[in-house]
Amino acid sequence: MRKPVQLLLVTSLYGCVAAAPRPDAGDQRVNPIPISLALEEIITSGVRQHLPDPASAKFGTMLAGERTLNGHREIVICGTVSAKASSGVHGDKPFIAKVYPEAASSFELVAMGDETEAARLQIGGSCRAAGLPTLDTDTKQHL
Numbered sequence: 421m422r423k424p425v426q427l428l429l430v431t432s433l434y435g436c437v438a439a440a441p442r443p444d445a446g447d448q449r450v451n452p453i454p455i456s457l458a459l460e461e462i463i464t465s466g467v468r469q470h471l472p473d474p475a476s477a478k479f480g481t482m483l484a485g486e487r488t489l490n491g492h493r494e495i496v497i498c499g500t501v502s503a504k505a506s507s508g509v510h511g512d513k514p515f516i517a518k519v520y521p522e523a524a525s526s527f528e529l530v531a532m533g534d535e536t537e538a539a540r541l542q543i544g545g546s547c548r549a550a551g552l553p554t555l556d557t558d559t560k561q562h563l
Contacts, residue, residue: 449551450485450496459484462519463497466527476504480512483552495519498547501532511535514543516550 455463463482468474482499497517504510515532519525531546533539547553 448487448549450487452483452485452551453495455482455484455497458525459495459497459519462525462527463499463517466517466519466529467501467515467532470529470532471501471503472506473504476510478502483547485550485552493521495521496550496552498543498550498552514540514547516543516546 460482464477464479467479468477471477478501480500480502482497484495484497486493486495488494495518497519498515500512500514502510502512512535513532516530518528518530520528531543533543544553
């Protein structure tokens, strides 16, 4: 009787250890955070550098979230920007970007789409995978 009880105890403990989450498993999801004025300035100036007419930029909804990958903190930002294209026409462009707080808050534009529905869906999918679905990047519908 004593052996089956010990065996059950060891088995139940083994299951707990096996189910424990592994740190830094490369999960894409982020913990949502508010966008401070300083972070907003980093984002807007970083995105403007990639536009043909930076002065015409008007930013729409932006959401941010923080995560740690490979021991390094990063902030993921999803949003839209309306800017004048080289043709002179304004259009909404979805974007996804990262800011690295441990590296002097350096900015990386991961992707910026054009005005097409395909670009909106692709960037919207990446934002949803990170846990940052925005109205503007998800085909104009709340999920």
